[in-house]
Each structure stands twice: as C-alpha cells, then as structure tokens.
Amino acid sequence: MLRFARPISRGRFAAAVLAASLVASASLIAAPANAAPATGFTVSGTVKMADGAAVPTDAEVSFSGANGSAQPTPVVDGKFSFPNVAPGAYWLNLQGAALSEFTDFNVSDSDVTVNLTAQLRGTVTGTTAVVGASVDNWVEIDAYTPEGEKVQTTTAKLSEGGEYSLHMLPVGTYKVGFSKSSTGTSSIPMAKQYYDRTPALSDAKTVTVAAGGTIQGVDARWNADGSITGYVPEVELGTVEGTVTTDLPKDGLEVLVEFEAVEGGHKEGTFAFFADGTDWDGKYRAELVPGTYRVGFSKSSSSSSSVEVTPTYYGGATAETAKTITVVANKTLSNIDAKLTGPSVPTDPTDPTTPTDPTNPTTPTNPTTPTTPQVPGSGEGLPTTGPAAPSGSVTAGVSSSGTVTPGESIAVAAIGLQASASVDVYLHSTPLFLGTLKTNASGGLSGTVNLPATAPAGAHHIVLHYTVNGVATELAIAAVTITPEAAAAAVAKARAAGKLPATGSDAMSTMLLMSMLLAAGVSATLVARRKRATASV
Structure with missing residues (x-):
C-alpha cells in the first residue's frame, strides 16, 4: 500500500505567535444556536x-x-x-x-x-467472456465458502474485457460462481456456472487465498448460445497480440478483433478501445486454443461512435484474401496489426508486417514501439509525483470523466506500468481509497472501482498510486466532479439502507477561525508541494 505525506510550507511568523493566535481565536469561535461549543x-x-x-x-x-x-x-x-x-x-x-x-x-x-x-486477506482475479459473440452484458461474480455461504460479490462488463477482482477476501478456501447480471442488453441467457466451468456448486473447484496474495486466471466462458457445455478449457493456450490504428475520428470508437478458426469456423473475439479522440493503448491481446485462424477487424456493435468503418482482415480486405495465422500453445504471435479505413479514407496497400515466428526463439519481435498518444486526464494541469520519466511511458484513463455520482463504478485502464504489479486507485485531493487493481504480464491495467457513497462533493482527481524502481509514485489520470446534490442523495440513500449512521457538519468553525487569524494579523500560507512526473515503470 502506497502512502503519501503532503508537506506544506509555513508562514514566516514565529511558531509561538501562530500558536498563541490559534488559541486566542479558538476561544472566540461562536457555536451554532442551541449547540455546545465545538x-x-x-x-x-x-x-x-x-x-x-x-x-x-x-x-x-x-x-x-x-x-x-x-x-x-x-x-x-x-x-x-x-x-x-x-x-x-x-x-x-x-x-x-x-x-x-x-x-x-x-x-x-x-x-x-x-x-x-x-x-489477513488476499485477492482473486480473472476474466469472463462469451466465445464467438459480442455481448454487452454485466456478469455477477460471487465468492462462496466451501459450504456454499456467499461472502463477496463483484461485477464485470463483457464488452470492456470482462475482467474482475474479488478484492481482499479473508484468507481461506473459496468457490467462485458466475451468472448474468440483470444489467445488459443481450438476450443470451448465460447459464450460471462455477469455476472451473461446472453448473453445480458442489462440483466447483476451490481456490485458496493466501495473505497478501493474488490468485489469477479464475475465469468463466460461455458458448455463443449462453451454454457452458462443450467448451474445453484444459488445453494449453497460445497468445496473439497486435496494434489497431486508424485515421478515422476515434471518439467512442470500439473495435472488435475476431479470430475465425479455419477448421470448423469457431470464433473468438477481443476488443481494442478508443475514447475521447485518443487511442488508449492501440493494442490488443488474446489467448486462443492452438490452431489456424483468420483475424478480422470491424466496428463493434456496442461502439458509441457514428463513424463508418470498413471491415477488414489481417493481410487482406476479405476473408478469402486474408492471411492465416497459426497459434501455438505457450507461444506469443506478435504484430498481427490492422489499419482501419472508412468511405473517406483510402486503404493503405502496404503489406502488413510479417508476424514473429513463434517456433524460432532467435527471431526477435519487431522492437519498434509506436508513440502512445496522451490520454485525457494524464496531461498538463493534473498533479503527479515521482521520478522523471520519458514522455508517454504511462498512458491511462477512466470511463467516467466529468461529473460522477457516489455509489457508481468507474472503469480504469492504463498501459506502460510494471508487469504483474498492484496499483491502488484513490480519489484526491483528500485521499479516499477506491480499490486495488492488478496489471497483466504486459504492464496493462483494466478494471473497475467503486466510488463510495460517502465521497464528498467538489472537484477531485482519480489518482493511481504505484511504485517505480522502489519510489512511491502518484499519477492523476482524470479530473472528476461530484455535485453537492449527488453527494447528498448518495448519503441519504446509503443511510436509508442502514449503511451509514446519522452525520452532521459545522463549517462555521473553520470560517470563523480564519477570520480571527486575519483580524489578529497572522497569516499562514499553505503551499502544496507541486508533484510532477509521468512515471516509467
């Protein structure tokens, strides 16, 4: 857990004068009517x-x-x-x-x-997906004791990678269940299942949570019709990765990357995301059953962008002219790239980069790294701290910049972080812990955190806390605002549900104290240390 002190500079008046003024002023502060002095x-x-x-x-x-x-x-x-x-x-x-x-x-x-x-507690993480279909549903993930008692619940959105985290479970043994949430637009039924792909809790595999540890790969998969039978998860998988680029407007554009098996026509899909006119990471990554595939790129049906995109394939404009790729177990096939075009953008005739041969370890992957564009919320004006780093080394953003509501979930994504590392997510300026997310083997981060019902009104930043070469680092990735009306409504709702005790506030004391200090001629200037760095991990 990363913690950050916030040192401040003091006024030049002697400490004794300031202390005396505070004592004298405090004695004169008036309390509200019918209330005892604070x-x-x-x-x-x-x-x-x-x-x-x-x-x-x-x-x-x-x-x-x-x-x-x-x-x-x-x-x-x-x-x-x-x-x-x-x-x-x-x-x-x-x-x-x-x-x-x-x-x-x-x-x-x-x-x-x-x-x-x-x-003592630990964490369970994994992914959820419907194989061969693009589904915009939420999945409910539940942790159970071996006896069947539900102890924790979280959710994952299939159209945003399907990743989840059962954060800080008490040390012990659990079974994990997956079911379709009531939120979503798809009509696929999605039968309830338990890890590892069984319809019965009694047959579910158990996972053992260790203190401070994270269990990865507790996944759920459905067939395109929502069933869980017939899927064979025990085979060792291979990995395919690449980059999607385009000269089209990127606002709200979501790209479906679909892998069609040459034999049998079986399909699996993953996504590449664009948001607010900026490419989040320009990359995708998928784990597939070994075999030969065609790779298609098209606009996702859940995309909010109105731009027209011409579907294309890796190495060709159609399925008939596309190149095929061969996925090998425990190998990574890189550079399976595509450039999307539309009616107003001519197709680039350049032959795509030949993928790295996964069977020849002496053949290096193309080391060229595309420049990562800036993500909204990670640019100038947002406070950061930590060691200096090359520009663009960490790129991050959230799904809900602007006005947010306490009690809602916020999706967080980033690239360029340390692989397989824990990243804490806070709401600043007064730090409010929102949750811990885990980076993948490539240093990518994707997950959701909940904004507590007690989050105060005002202007805030969503801030990542992590470590760079042993140095505690903060990176503000988005500016958000909570209106007083939204804050009050969230607290009232939580209190009505019995989740919060009655609360009160008295801002008059602070205002009167400041007035007394000014009247006494004492000025204390608090200067927050400017935090500056875009971290390289």
Whole structure:
C-alpha cells in the first residue's frame, strides 16, 4: 500500500505567535444556536488479529467524515491514536498489503475508543467472456465458502474485457460462481456456472487465498448460445497480440478483433478501445486454443461512435484474401496489426508486417514501439509525483470523466506500468481509497472501482498510486466532479439502507477561525508541494 505525506510550507511568523493566535481565536469561535461549543476529542484504539498473530508491520489506520479526516498513521504495538477530532460521524479504515477493514464511529462530547479485529486477506482475479459473440452484458461474480455461504460479490462488463477482482477476501478456501447480471442488453441467457466451468456448486473447484496474495486466471466462458457445455478449457493456450490504428475520428470508437478458426469456423473475439479522440493503448491481446485462424477487424456493435468503418482482415480486405495465422500453445504471435479505413479514407496497400515466428526463439519481435498518444486526464494541469520519466511511458484513463455520482463504478485502464504489479486507485485531493487493481504480464491495467457513497462533493482527481524502481509514485489520470446534490442523495440513500449512521457538519468553525487569524494579523500560507512526473515503470 502506497502512502503519501503532503508537506506544506509555513508562514514566516514565529511558531509561538501562530500558536498563541490559534488559541486566542479558538476561544472566540461562536457555536451554532442551541449547540455546545465545538471541542476536539481523542480517538484511539487497538488492532488485534482474529487468529491471535502479531499485527503486520505495514498496518495503517486513517479516518474520514463530514467534519474532517486523517492521513494514514502506523499501528504501533497494536495501538493507534488521533488527537483533536471534532464531533461528528466518521469511517475508520485499516489498510495494509494483506489488510482491509472498515468500521464507523461517532464523536459526541468525550474521547472515543475504537477496537478493531482484523483478518489477513488476499485477492482473486480473472476474466469472463462469451466465445464467438459480442455481448454487452454485466456478469455477477460471487465468492462462496466451501459450504456454499456467499461472502463477496463483484461485477464485470463483457464488452470492456470482462475482467474482475474479488478484492481482499479473508484468507481461506473459496468457490467462485458466475451468472448474468440483470444489467445488459443481450438476450443470451448465460447459464450460471462455477469455476472451473461446472453448473453445480458442489462440483466447483476451490481456490485458496493466501495473505497478501493474488490468485489469477479464475475465469468463466460461455458458448455463443449462453451454454457452458462443450467448451474445453484444459488445453494449453497460445497468445496473439497486435496494434489497431486508424485515421478515422476515434471518439467512442470500439473495435472488435475476431479470430475465425479455419477448421470448423469457431470464433473468438477481443476488443481494442478508443475514447475521447485518443487511442488508449492501440493494442490488443488474446489467448486462443492452438490452431489456424483468420483475424478480422470491424466496428463493434456496442461502439458509441457514428463513424463508418470498413471491415477488414489481417493481410487482406476479405476473408478469402486474408492471411492465416497459426497459434501455438505457450507461444506469443506478435504484430498481427490492422489499419482501419472508412468511405473517406483510402486503404493503405502496404503489406502488413510479417508476424514473429513463434517456433524460432532467435527471431526477435519487431522492437519498434509506436508513440502512445496522451490520454485525457494524464496531461498538463493534473498533479503527479515521482521520478522523471520519458514522455508517454504511462498512458491511462477512466470511463467516467466529468461529473460522477457516489455509489457508481468507474472503469480504469492504463498501459506502460510494471508487469504483474498492484496499483491502488484513490480519489484526491483528500485521499479516499477506491480499490486495488492488478496489471497483466504486459504492464496493462483494466478494471473497475467503486466510488463510495460517502465521497464528498467538489472537484477531485482519480489518482493511481504505484511504485517505480522502489519510489512511491502518484499519477492523476482524470479530473472528476461530484455535485453537492449527488453527494447528498448518495448519503441519504446509503443511510436509508442502514449503511451509514446519522452525520452532521459545522463549517462555521473553520470560517470563523480564519477570520480571527486575519483580524489578529497572522497569516499562514499553505503551499502544496507541486508533484510532477509521468512515471516509467
């Protein structure tokens, strides 16, 4: 877990003068009518592990609420303490590489003790897909105990890669189930299945979650008719990767990359995405059963772009003239590229790059790396921090820039990160943890995080926290805004559902304190350290 202190520069007046002014001003602050004067209290407590083991050394506690928040502070000898906490309702957050616990507490008119019992945790990840069909459905993924008790639920969108993460499950053994969510436009029934492709929970394979570990490859597949029978997942797969380019307008353009088996006509598909006029990563990657395929490129039926795209194939304009590729188990076939055209863009007659021979390890893949265009949200004006890096080394974006609503999910994608690494996603300026995503073997990142119902109103940034050569790094990837109306509605909805305690706020104290400081002639300038770098990992 990456944590970032935010040092500030102080005014040039002596510390003693500032402290005296604060004490004098605080005594003069008027409380709201019919309310006692605001007073800070101490919130302290203990952290114990459910199994009696020692608390991990990376354990940190923070809190947030309507009347204030605190940066993560280490748990020392199983204890923590926060002084001068204003009255109000708060959420307490315990975090670590294998820790994730939350509880609420309320400060009224005295000190508060909050004791936490924690469990070591780990994560399960995988992908979901309908083989041979383009489906715009959500899939519900559930983790069960071996006895069948559901302990956690998440979702994945098939048209956006189908990736999911069951984040921070308690250490133990689980079975994973997959079913069609009520959200989606496809009429394919998608029979319920359990890992590894069985219709019965009793026959499902178990996965064992270790402390701080991530189990990958817990996948689900459906046939084009929604059935799960007849699919053979036990074969070893080969990998195909390439780049899709175009001179057409890219706003909202989604590209279907489809692999048609020469024998039997079986089809599998993956996607390449464009958003807001910028190519997210220009690349695609698919794992296929060994065999010979034709590769087709066309506009996806779920694309929001109105631009016309002429379907094409790798090495030819039609299926009859297309080149075929041979997928070999445990080998990667690179440079299966295409350039999309439309009625107003002439076809490039240049013969595509010959793919790398997967059977000859001495033949290198074409090392040319296309320039990665800038993604909205990763450019000038968004704060970053970390070591200097070449321009364009990390490219990232989200599905919901602009105005967002607490309680909704936000899709996050990036390339150029360290392979098989954990990336924490936060809402800034006051950091609010949204979730942890895992990069793939190519350093790509794709997944969704939930915006909590307690996310405050105002202008924010979606920020990635990760490590570059041992240095903690932040990268702001999108600017978002939460309106006061949306924030209030989300809190009211959560409170009505019994998920939040009653809350209150008192902004007058802060305003009056600032006025008293100015009247006393004391000025404190807080200058946030400018964070600058686009990380190379």
